[in-house]
């Protein structure tokens with residue numbers, strides 16, 4: 425029994441996923457991998473509620489950040505305008521990436537712990553012709569959840585041609601996402617969070633509108649590895665069961681992602697969302713019982729895959745994170761400048777809330793004990 429990874433990713437993995445990761449190497453363009461890769465791409469569509477033949481899923485080596493590069497390099501031309509609904513650290517990171525490729529980035533900055541509201545977002549959208557709006561579905565630094573459905577439907581109505589780009593790194597397979605019904609253009613994520621696989625893969629779903637934006641661009645793409653000119657034909661062909669090579673796939677990682685998405689889809693995506701709501705409710709109730717506050721104050725602004733916890737009595741993350749590890753659970757420190765030491769982050773995604781829910785219980789018990797030993801008198805009976 426290992427120290428549980430109860431951080432907001434890389435999360436705990438199921439035994440079948442660990443076994444897939446330990447598979448012998450296989451050719452990336454022949455043999456059994458061809459079928460697995462095709463199925464894995466199709467499963468991405470299912471997880472995101474995207475119909476076959478609409479748009480294109482991509483799976484690239486790398487992290488969630490690679491998805492930012494794909495968007496910034498291919499979908500936005502230099503000096504085109506992008507609006508970022510900024511809720512924290514990862515919204516800032518996406519904006520930096522866009523700027524690095526020459527986009528002209530505007531921000532609507534929401535207060536710490538507060539989700540974007542539709543009215544302010546629409547007001548900001550009026551300022552310019554925006555090529556894209558960036559929505560960080562869940563900002564992993566603060567645990568804030570954006571109201572994606574409401575934002576997406578309102579933005580589409582107000583500005584039909586603006587691409588709706590969702591950073592779903594901390595939300596895919598955790599929070600409800602309906603790619604087609606909500607008319608989204610990009611959802612990007614990584615393998616190590618809700619998808620429940622080891623770190624190493626960038627998973628991106630594009631709409632036909634996003635693909636058209638790429639195909640109709642006039643400026644050259646200043647990128648090579650993340651160029652959609654390279655990857656779209658490769659992903660289309662592989663999804664069709666016809667191997668095609670651009671750069672060698674991380675075959676074991678894809679076998680592992682296939683295994684983890686199979687678990688999710690066998691359970692059913694709606695049941696998966698429900699398991700995260702139940703796990704989140706449990707974590708948040710335990711934190712409240714300890715008399716502790718989260719960064720998002722309002723329940724509707726709180727993500728379901730992690731809980732941010734302000735520490736009491738001058739305790740800091742660097743004080744208590746090693747003590748928690750001593751009790752068998754890794755939790756993560758804060759990321760927001762100025763308050764990073766004052767809060768910790770508890771992840772509760774994937775198997776830790778579905779198949780192995782004792783893992784969340786173990787983390788909550790360790791938290792209660794550690795705070796008790798550190799002089800925090802629990803308000804629990």
Ligand code: PMP
Nearest residue numbers: 487488489514562564593594614
């Ligand atoms: N966006 C969000 C919301 C994230 O939480 C993260 C990573 N935690 C990233 C992007 C970047 O992903 P990666 O570290 O896999 O590159």
